[in-house]
Amino acid sequence: MGAAAYAANTPSTRRQEPHQFSFRKRPVVALTFDDLPAAGGLLSDDTRTRILTTLADELKANHLKGTYGFVTAVDLGDDPDVRQALRAWIDAGMNIGNHTWSHPSLSDESAQDYEHNIALDEPYLQAYARGRDWHWFRYPYLEEGNTLEKRNDVLAWLEERGYRVAQVTLNFEDDDWSDPYLRCLAKRDDAGIAWLKQSYMENAAEFIRLGREEQQIAFGHEVPNVLLLHATDFTTLMLPSLIHLLRQEGFRFAPLPKIEQNRAYAEEPKVALPDGGPLPDEFLRARHISSPPFQPEPVEQLNSLCR
Numbered sequence: 163m164g165a166a167a168y169a170a171n172t173p174s175t176r177r178q179e180p181h182q183f184s185f186r187k188r189p190v191v192a193l194t195f196d197d198l199p200a201a202g203g204l205l206s207d208d209t210r211t212r213i214l215t216t217l218a219d220e221l222k223a224n225h226l227k228g229t230y231g232f233v234t235a236v237d238l239g240d241d242p243d244v245r246q247a248l249r250a251w252i253d254a255g256m257n258i259g260n261h262t263w264s265h266p267s268l269s270d271e272s273a274q275d276y277e278h279n280i281a282l283d284e285p286y287l288q289a290y291a292r293g294r295d296w297h298w299f300r301y302p303y304l305e306e307g308n309t310l311e312k313r314n315d316v317l318a319w320l321e322e323r324g325y326r327v328a329q330v331t332l333n334f335e336d337d338d339w340s341d342p343y344l345r346c347l348a349k350r351d352d353a354g355i356a357w358l359k360q361s362y363m364e365n366a367a368e369f370i371r372l373g374r375e376e377q378q379i380a381f382g383h384e385v386p387n388v389l390l391l392h393a394t395d396f397t398t399l400m401l402p403s404l405i406h407l408l409r410q411e412g413f414r415f416a417p418l419p420k421i422e423q424n425r426a427y428a429e430e431p432k433v434a435l436p437d438g439g440p441l442p443d444e445f446l447r448a449r450h451i452s453s454p455p456f457q458p459e460p461v462e463q464l465n466s467l468c469r
C-alpha cells in the first residue's frame with residue numbers, strides 16, 4: 163500500500179485553520195524492522211544471512227543493540243539460510259516480536275482467524291528469542307481492524323496474552339524501494355540506483371516531517387517516535403544515510419519499550435479504518451481532520467524503473 167493511501171483526505175474532512183509547526187530540538191526515535199527474516203526479494207547470488215548480519219552490524223555500530231525486528235515465521239520454512247539469518251539477528255543482540263505467522267490483512271480476516279495466526283507465530287519466537295521478551299506485536303500493513311468490534315477483540319486478546327502493541331509514528335514505505343532496487347541491480351543500471359538512493363532519502367525526510375506535524379495536531383505536541391522500516395536489502399544499504407539524516411535533524415535513539423512508555427501510546431483512537439496508518443494519522447482520521455500537505459511517494463517512477 164502506498165503512503166498516499168493512509169494520509170488521503172476523506173470527503174468528510176473538516177476544514178481547518180493552517181497550523182503553525184515548530185519542531186523539538188532533540189526528538190527521540192526507536193528504529194523497528196518488519197518482515198524478518200525474509201523482507202523483500204533476494205538476488206540469486208545473495209543470502210538472507212548476509213542481509214540480516216549486515217543490518218545488525220550497522221545497528222550495533224550505532225549502539226542500537228536491542229532493536230526490535232518483527233517476525234513472520236512462515237518465511238522460515240526449511241531454508242537453512244533463512245533460519246541462520248534469524249539466529250544471526252538474535253546473536254547480534256537484537257530482539258524479535260510477533261508480526262503474525264503469515265502476514266494476513268486484518269481487514270480480510272475474522273478476529274478469531276487473525277488471533278490464531280498470531281498464536282501460530284509464538285512457538286518460533288519462543289524458540290529463537292534465547293529467553294528474551296518477544297511479547298510485542300506489530301500489525302501487518304498497520305491495519306488494526308476495519309470494524310470496531312474486530313479492533314477491540316484483537317486488542318483485548320493481545321492484552322490478555324501479555325502483548326504490547328508496537329505502534330508507529332513515522333513511516334515512509336521504505337519497502338517500496340526494494341523491488342526496483344533488485345531490478346536495477348540485475349540490470350546494472352547505476353543511474354537507476356542513484357535515483358533510488360536520492361528519492362529514498364527525500365521521501366524519508368518528507369514523511370518524517372509529516373509524521374512530526376501530524377503528532378502536533380493529534381496530541382498537541384511531538385511525542386517520542388517509532389519509525390517503521392523493513393529488513394530489506396535496500397533499507398540495509400541505506401541505513402547509514404538514514405541514521406545520518408535522523409542525527410542531522412537532532413534525533414537521538416531509544417529502545418522501543420522505553421519510547422512506548424509515553425502516555426500518548428496508552429491512548430486508543432477507537433476508530434475502524436479500512437486500511438492502516440501510523441498512530442497520529444489514526445487519531446486525525448478518527449476526528450475527520452486532514453493531514454498537512456505533503457509530497458507523495460513517487461509510486462509511478464518506482465513501478466516503472468528498470469523494467
Ligand SMILES: [Zn+2]
Pocket residue numbers: 196197261265302303
Ligand atoms: Zn509487514
